[in-house]
Amino acid sequence: MSFFKKKMLVTCALPYSNGSIHLGHLLEHIQADIWVRYNRMIGHEVWFICADDAHGTAVMLKSKKQNILPEELIFKIYKEHKYDFSNFQISHDNYYSTHSKENYNLVQKIYNLLDSDGYIKECNVSQLYDDKEKIFLPDRFVKGFCPSCESEDQYGDHCEVCGAVYSAIDLVNPLSVLSNSVPIVRTSVHLFFNLPFFSDFLEKW
Structure with a gap:
């Protein structure tokens, strides 16, 4: 062989x-x-x-x-x-x-090529915002009660007790782990790569 x-x-x-x-x-x-x-x-x-x-x-x-x-x-x-x-x-x-510098230049090049071809999309996203720290909170920086089983002290993406997956804004009584304050919901513009456009190509590949 x-x-x-x-x-x-x-x-x-x-x-x-x-x-x-x-x-x-x-x-x-x-x-x-x-x-x-x-x-x-x-x-x-x-x-x-x-x-x-x-x-x-x-x-x-x-x-x-x-x-x-x-x-x-x-x-x-x-x-x-x-x-x-x-x-x-x-x-x-x-x-x-x-x-x-290499990573910066390559990312800029890839992004600009995708954007010029229309593969970058803007969408409004609602997130929890810590008004004291003046920062949007990633999932791991917010805790609260699970919206599914109501277990306390769960992170903003999933429940370690029942395994439920959810959005941070669905947490019950959320608190910022940075300031221990109650976050507010704010909307900001996010950029997304239009992956669904390539579905047929990826499935064939």
């Missing part, structure tokens, strides 16, 4: 730049590393890449709590993550950061 050499790109979920590597990160990266090493041993060409996810509310809030610039936190955590992965001898070909 002839051997067909494959060229493969492998990655893992990107760790956030707001904290240390934890057991879940290591489990995933070690498992991926084993699979990558095996495929290299049998002759495949494998590129193993990953990066810190340096953008989002969690990073902004953590840097604010530490009274440093977000860029300082991103750089500090990046060095720590690289050190930890290297100590476990994980064989990334490149471990990088989403906060890079």
Whole structure:
């Protein structure tokens, strides 16, 4: 039987730049590393890449709590993550950061191409807003009673007691975990990639 050499790109979920590597990160990266090493041993060409996810509310809030610039936190955590992965001898070909000039330029290029072809859509989205902190609250930054089973102290996306999935604005008696205040509902414009447009192509592919 002839051997067909494959060229493969492998990655893992990107760790956030707001904290240390934890057991879940290591489990995933070690498992991926084993699979990558095996495929290299049998002759495949494998590129193993990953990066810190340096953008989002969690990073902004953590840097604010530490009274440093977000860029300082991103750089500090990046060095720590690289050190930890290297100590476990994980064989990334490149471990990088989403906060890079290359990523910025590529994202701008991809977005502008999609937007010029009409694949970016604007929609109004209702979200919980912390009027004290002046910030829209991601699901993990709001808690309340589950709208399904009424269990208390549940996050804004799902209930860990009954397994219900819901929107944060459906929580009963929601509270912001940032200020412990009652959030209000506000509407803002969000941008979406028009994935349904490609349904036929994706199903055939």
